[in-house]
Amino acid sequence: MTAREVGLPATVPLPTRGDLPERVTIWEVGARDGLQNEDTVVPVETKLEFLDRLADAGLSVLEATSFVHPKWVPQLADAEQLLAGLRQRDGVSYPVLVPNERGLDRALAAGVRHIAIFASATETFANRNLNRSLDEQFAMFDPVVTRARAEGLDVRGYLSMCFGDPWEGPVAAEQVVKVGHRLLDMGCSQLSLGDTIGVATPGQVETVLDGFGSIDALAVHFHDTYGQALANTLAALRCGVSTVDSSAGGLGGCPYAESATGNLATEDLVWMLDGLGVRHGVNLDALADTSAWMAEQLGRPSPSRVVRALRG
Incomplete structure (x- = not known):
């Protein structure tokens, strides 16, 4: 069954409400954040x-891999091989995650032009994920961002545990804003706010986003542990956010946070955006085919509700 056969909202374009962005950039993380969590x-x-x-399928930002040490994420140990075999396309960006200066060296050697760093909003997760204190993580990231910008690279900052931490519990919005501004002031062009364990609710999302004042440099990254990822995304869109992270087929989790389940599924996001009349540039049928194909490669059904509805 195709999206058109079930009456996909995009077949009859709807007017965009005034409190929503006209267009959303989908930051596809399936190849990195999705596959890094595979057994x-x-x-x-x-x-x-x-x-x-x-x-x-029309996705223009594809986070391809990570230069994290293979000991910690063996699923992405083939980063150099993957980038060497990648068919680059005009209009498509292939960011990679870089944890430290050694990772940046590898990225520069591979010809990467867009990197991301991964910071924590909480003390405990910084210690567990980065083996650094909350403040020490900035000393590690500063030379990475400075060198990358000097080389003409664009740098994105991921901020994890923005809404809840499995060890510390709920995270204060003021804490998230304080840490987030340090990453932006360091030179990150965009900051992706992560609900790493999927505990956020729409009101909490609005509170955190309102705390930043300006929304222009912000993106959101939701996990669907409690089934709130789409509701949280809609809340973020109504606050003015226009870049949303998602994973084809709902793949992913977090190898350092056992309670984290899959990312917001890109197909579910596209279905909602179509219904809202928000442009995104993605062909839902081609995307659903891709996620169904990947589910076959992984030997299990896709977690995405839209993929299951369209492809059975």
Whole structure:
């Protein structure tokens, strides 16, 4: 069954409400954040086909891999091989995650032009994920951002545990805003606020976003542990956010936070955006085909409700 056959809202374009962005950039993280959480290593050839299919579906930002040490994330140990085999396309960006200066060295050697760093909003997760205190993480990231910007690279900052931490509980909005501004002041062009364990609710999302004042440099990254990812996304859109992270087929979690389940599924996001009349540039049928294909490669059904509805 195709989206058109079930009456996809995009077939009859709807007017965009005044409190929503006219267009949303979908930051696709399936190839990195999705596959890094797999129990087994996905062959690099499969990853390359996955990225090609996602680009064919119209996604313009595809986070390709990570230069985290293979000891910690063996699923992405093939980063150099993947980037060497990647078919670059005009109008498509392929950011990579870089944890430290050694990772930046590898990224520069591979010709990467867009990187992301991964920071924590809480003390405990900084210690567990980065082996640094909350303040010490900035000393680690500062030379990475400074060097990357000097080399002409764009730098995104991920901020994890923005709404709840499995060890510390609810996270104060003031804490998130304080840490987030340090990353922006350091030189990150965009800050992605992560609900790493999927505990956020729409009111909490609005409170955190309101705390930043300006929304222009903010993106959101929701997990669906409690089934709130779409509701939280809609709340963020109504606050003015226009970049949303998602993962094809709902793949992913967090290897350092056991309670984290899959990311917001890109298909579910696209279905909602179509219904709202918000442009995004993605072909839902091609995307659903891609996620159904990847589910076959992984040997399990797709978590995405829209993929299951369209592809059975």
